[in-house]
Amino acid sequence: METELCKVDEALSILVGKWKPIILLHLFNRGTLRFSELKRLMPDITQKMLTKQLRELEEEDIINRVVYPQVPPKVEYSISDYGRSLQPVLDVMHEWGSTHTQHMQEKKS
Amino acid sequence: METELCKVDEALSILVGKWKPIILLHLFNRGTLRFSELKRLMPDITQKMLTKQLRELEEEDIINRVVYPQVPPKVEYSISDYGRSLQPVLDVMHEWGSTHTQHMQEKKS
DNA sequence: CCGGATCCCCGCGGATACTG
């Protein structure tokens, strides 16, 4: 097996998920955010999905989840130190995606 | 809508597909390859899936597909000029994926 | 040699309602 050297799939396994990139974008931009703040930033996501995507990112050590034991509940999310290593990856993908959008528009004309 | 500026999903839409990264890796490494050669390099993929993934990559202008009208058939695949713009993206993802593999191993210990 | 056509399974993601 030589082709097991393709580690692109490892990166994909972290990033794939309908809302993960946008969640990471918000956390990178704004630092720490509460659950309800994230929800407000993404009106179309359901609570279930937001919870699920956050849990998966937490499981991979990409984000921190801090629960404040109080009433009403308060939970804050932020990019972990390890998660910050994803920054260049997201940057490159975002940049390529932008040019790709252009490429597709030119294709139509 | 400010968050429509997240173009990471555009890149993902091209790369997501169980066999796409590995297919691209082979084509980047070896240049032009026939269908049967790709199949041989990926013993576990079915013909149907190989065909499908290649068609999708072709649809996005990432790869070239050249058919030689002869018997027996001969079809060659290669990275398109536009597809080469993906190189840095794949590089960064591959690199991050490698360190991530390490990260997971340390986690177990 | 290079596919297309069919059938099937499974997990992602959405809708909705309920709780401490």
Added chain:
DNA sequence: CAGTATCCGCGGGGATCCGG
């Protein structure tokens, strides 16, 4: 406020067989 619990549709991906 920040989640569970349940139900369900859809599409990705595999197995298998057929065709030029």
